[in-house]
Amino acid sequence: MRTIDLFLIEGSYRAADNGVVVELFGKTRDGTALVARYYGFRPYFVLLEPAADVLDRLRADPEVVDIQPTPVWLGGRERSGARITIRSPWKVPEYRDRLRLPGDEPNVLACDIPFVHRFLYDKHVGLTLTLDVEDEPDSIRSLYALENVVRVVSEEGQDIRPAEAFRPPLRTLSFDIENAIRERTIFTICGVAEGGGRERRTFRFGDRDEKKILERFVEFVLEDDPDVITGYNIAGYDIPLLQERALVHGLELRIGRDRTTPRDMGERLWRVTGRVIADAWWWAHRELRPKQETLQFVARMLLADSKLDVDRRNISAEWEKDPDRVMEYCEHDADLALRILQRLRSIDRGADLATVAHLPLEEGLNGRTSLFIDALLIPRADAEHVGVPPTHRLRREAAIEGGYVHTIRPGIYRWVVVLDFKSMYPSIIISQNICFTTLSDRGTNVSPTGARFLSADVRPGLIPGILRELLADRDRFRALSRNAPSTETRQYYDGLQNAVKVLMNSFYGVLASSFYRFTNKSIGAAITSFAREQITSIIRALEADGHEVVYSDTDSVFIRAPEPTFEGAKAFGEAIAARFTKENVAFEFQSVYESFFSHGAKKRYVGRQVWPREELVVRGYETRRSDSFEYQSQALMEVFDLVLKGDTDGLLRRSRELVLAVRQKQVLPAQLVIARSVRAEEEYNEGTRAALPFLRVFKQLQSEGYDVIPGMKVAWIVTNSHVSPQEIEPWIDGRPFTKEPDWEYYAERVAQTLARVTEVFDWDARALLQGTHQQRLGHSAASTPDRSDQAPATLDTPIAEIAGPKKRRTSTRSLSEWD
Template sequence: MATNQVIATDVEAPIQIRGYVLSRHGYDMAGSLCLGYWLWTAEGAIYWEVPEQEVICFLPAASAAEAQQALVDQEGWRLQPLPLTDFSQQPVLGLYCRSLTGFYRCREKLQAAHIPLMEEDVRPQERFLMERGIRAGIEVRGSWRRNADGSLCLISQHARKADVQPELRLLSLDIETTMDARHIYSIALQMADRSVVLMQREETPRPVNVDPGLQIEWFDSSRAMLEAMQDYFQRWDPDAIIGWSVVGFDLKVLARACEQERIPLRWGRGMQEVHLRESRTTNHYFVDWPGRVVLDGIDTLRGATWQFESFALNEVARELLGREKLIEDPDQRGEEITRLFRHDPWALAAYNLEDCRLVSDIFDHAKLMPYLIARADLTGLSLDRVGGSAAAFDYLYLPRLHRKGYVAPVYASGDATVDSPGGFVMNSRPGLYDHVLVLDFKSLYPSIIRTFLIDPYALVEGLSGAHPDSERVDGFNQASFWRQEPILPALVAECWQARDQAKRDGNIPLATAIKIIMNAFYGVLGSPLCRFFDRRLSGSITLRGHQILQDSQAWFQRQGYEVIYGDTDSLFVHLHGHHSEEQACARGRELAAAINDWWRDRLLTEFNLASHLEIQFEVHYRRFLMPTIRGSQEGSKKRYAGLVSKGSEHKLVFKGLESVRSDWTPFARRIQRELYERVFLNQPYRNWLRQQVDDLLGGRCDAELVYRKRLRRPLDAYQKNVPPHVQAARKMREHRRQQGLPERYERGSSVEYVLTLHGPEALGLTTAPLDYELYIERQLKPVVDSILTFVNDGYDKSLAPQADLFYDLDKTQD
């Protein structure tokens, strides 16, 4: 295994290394399991090998004879009694296998014999770290070994966790191809202050107006270009590869091209080979890149809870950076890239490299690397594991569970027979209100776990019959939790304290990472796809949340306040009468403090529990609208709008309404924002609204009449119900086929379309005038009536020609 820098020359000399885990590997060597880890260090990347390990999983001790019979023709395994039990309090055996290959064969044999296995999916390279409490930072004591190729690797079985903050080197990668992605025009690489574009074509003279820093290397064959890229990977030696759809497009296309040229993917450190695989269930691609991590910008932003109307690179760059791609129009991009390749390759290189720079700048602007590093330090997950809440739970929970004398249950074997509803949503009281306070329970579900001691281990002990009632806390769905040292509440407490400290330190990425992980704990317990799924656990969280919100509502009503809405962890309290901003906010803080005291006293008296529930005063809405369900008098849920005022400044907040929904047109969203602001501020709106209709009918709002909706399925999968965006996409597909152009839409693509007199048509392929009357009926009237009905007005009243004969509102409105 080659290293980036030779940092030791005395082979066999003992050494101590502090590093950060980049990639983790398990493989067989000479019939024995070896674990391998690439570590970032301040002096350069090194490879650490842990030889002669065993793969382990667990099975019931009662199945020993059956297991031995099932494995009679296998070698390299042993069953060992352990001081551990399963969740049924029955003893278990450890199945130890000398090699991965042998383990896979044994696992297949045992599963075929219907012998239940526990923790059989935990990878040995993960188990080695998690059982030692190592998450990402690490300290290794060992010695160097020189391999046959002359490279060095660190050999050791001794490691412990360490606080290491890596300074990772990022390489941004982007490729340009033909429209069918069968031929690669160019490959752009950008890292810190260096960049290059590799292009397969004859060299052309540098134009005078080209950036002097733009470097192009020209190649007469695809093979030469791909080999040069591989050489750059080794010479520049990045720690991470970043890009936009970098795995699902760029790397997939590059790997296919290398396969056609019979070039091994030796892109990893030490010239190790990279492996791409496709998920059979999701069609997503994953990459195993020794010594480096691959980070997709879209997945990373989503994992860090960023929200955009579209995650297209151009849209995200425009919103975050105020910049755009050099070729913007998606309808013309493919043809323009081909034209540039043939006639202006320097412009194509500039476009290719700018995409790399946009990705790098987005990572920097959104602080994605500090977020990922903080997340890895917290959970033990590798940097490129963007999702993985269940895996993070396992990483943190399993070692603690083993130390309590238990192994995890058979996958998703918990009680699924009882009810476990979702979050509580109160029936709303529709209306237009003055002065509404929102009080929000801080991290409600984690605080319930912490307060009421909800925990898989505590549930097993609580239901065991081994402990008196005084040592148990009753949950819901016949759950009972042992009070003594539960695991999950302690984990939540650690996360909570770390998050508070991160906030005090101004470390927003770390605070965000901790919040995401804490909120995922409930999901892990409530998902039938997770190891610790059990509705006695999830129900004890959600049903307790229902109780807390309902009892809190009753408390507010006893104080003389009306609660007009409640949702999962928030209560909306109406203050009657007139209040200044300062008075309303002061009252909100007083109410929060009073109800927190009430909960503290109640939980101590009734349950002998310390309360970790904390309700906070969140915001004061000077004006607030709780709408009705469209076409009904019933109040809506998860949909509202409010006006926040500070001095002369005003801010509109929308939740679930058209102005924050991407399936409504920009026109409808703008109308809603401006109309609501006028009504909230008691400003005239009728003449303004008439002008908007005139502009619409006069064609002056056409640019705002574009719908955008994502395809959830392949186009041909829509059969019985064919929504407008699918109709538009099919028309575009047929047009492109007639032009000999490749498919443009696939599952996950966003379709931009308009409503015409010939029906929905994709943007760029409109054959008929826009259907303005349909836009008025579907887009304008619903948003107008959603608020005007509460001021005894509406679209028809405001815009009817004879309105002034019957309504005197214009005297005050305009």
């Protein structure tokens, strides 16, 4: 027997010894790949207040191994229950459905927890664990595509246990496929494998016999033995294509470490036992939110590199002409995908989440938020005998009222300070002891909505306890990052504290959702009501002291500093933070804006931040939206720069020039590309599908052989907006665009966008298009009363006080002169 530490990549199970064996695939500290087999752990579920005849039938059932009474806390009180242990995890759904009683309250509990997760929860282990092991015999080793197959020794007083965190070197294989568009026949599979402490390898498999290509690919995967498999959109295109073509030839793609084939888990997720599928497209989509999602666009944006010049639409002809060139192209695509995954630090980020949530790497890379919350919450619920209901979806109800958003008056403001609550929702949950275990009519913590929660001295809530620990972990990781001896160590602790932040902020989301097992709308509404009360009380106090609150959104407050200097603003922000910070509630001074602008719409503003770092901050406008086109965003940024400088004359002149440039066709077509994500066709109304430009582009690209899938963005240019539906042309980065854009359509869109700013100075979209300023109807010079006794507008005068009858007149001077 020997003791090893294991970094858990993926977990699985299989039938064995009239029961089941848990398989733990991972790597040791020295990078050795192995599978550790754990015998004797059985699946179970809990019955709430079971009838005697039900228990009698279960005792007579040969599948049932054990029945033990257990207390269950559910619905605000402790009740009787029975823990039912059976032989086979795959039979739990059958028992759940058979034993379920009608009604809103679940009577079958803890019945939909993945078996491997249940094992990890009960053993209190996660990403890294310590095992006492013995080698398995050859008959067992032959089941796996691994040399190292061990049995976990679990005797009385000796069992699996947590290990100190470590990150072994992981091997990643990236691949790409080129195939005939209509026939779907694979021409070549190419790729690269690197990492894991071994040399980099490339491969190119091309043959007239498609079956041989598939066989060679499977052989390479098993021989190279990667921990992670990637590529660009492999979950949506390449893996399904491999499965499809293997079926044609009667092959099975046994690339799992247990020699099993890939399994489609739905929603772009594939599982390969013992390995992790990490789609580079999905990570680019999630982390970058690029305006276009083709490999070409993302590679240029992130890597300053691009695909090679091969015509994908005519790939069959390209293959016949020069197969070596096509294989070079294919291998290069695989290399780009690998570099994208590395640049985004996707594997490290997945490991960070897995570390904090105590889950395998596979879940850290591909898991949902509710899965992470389960991993933190269910073990705590089990320890306190709190019933764990199955995941369910509530019927559609009115949405929970969200955070408070303070009305912002249009205009430009100088020297604005921003403060916000540190982890506002988690702090409220902790301070008010908010949890599904503390919701009670007897509670003394009363929310503005009327929901009541027991105080922590009566019954400490599960969720507040978890959040306290996460807050402490975050502070600890932050301190370790500050004192880190190397960049690599600092990145490690920064990743962990960011993972903690993500999980802390996720609790409110799942509690207020309609699909989580512990969902409760009254809890979600209580949290936001406490938040609104907290933020509005601060706003009232500030305004009572004569301070101007410019804007507020959920957990942040924007206040104009009384002393219009950087030093005055900074001192003011620090004083406000100190004044409103209380025990368990930190009101933090975040930033100083030298100038700040909004046209008066909620959640839309732009500011020139000068502290803690200098940058232009834009929220809500088209520069932040992925479906805006590049020229639109660039034009708006130019205008923002001018308005924040107070250059009204330059602002209006430049806005007109930017619109005119589109009309005069001085803009490159690449700057006019519109992009949008596409859902599955059946999710759109059948009567309107033909009119949806993104859906038409999606279908055209599919017909041309491009590997687009639902959830991916497609791009196009409008060529004629005067017909219905609009005439459009797909945009493929790197492919020549031969059509003529509808210049007038784009000019109007740019004018409408810029008018969000210029309307504050009485220039609307029509004025920008026509190039002349039109006085508003009924506001001629003769009909406008003389208000010469009023001061002209200043740099900080909101538009509500500038234009219109009974309003202050607009000065004829530029904003730069007004101060």
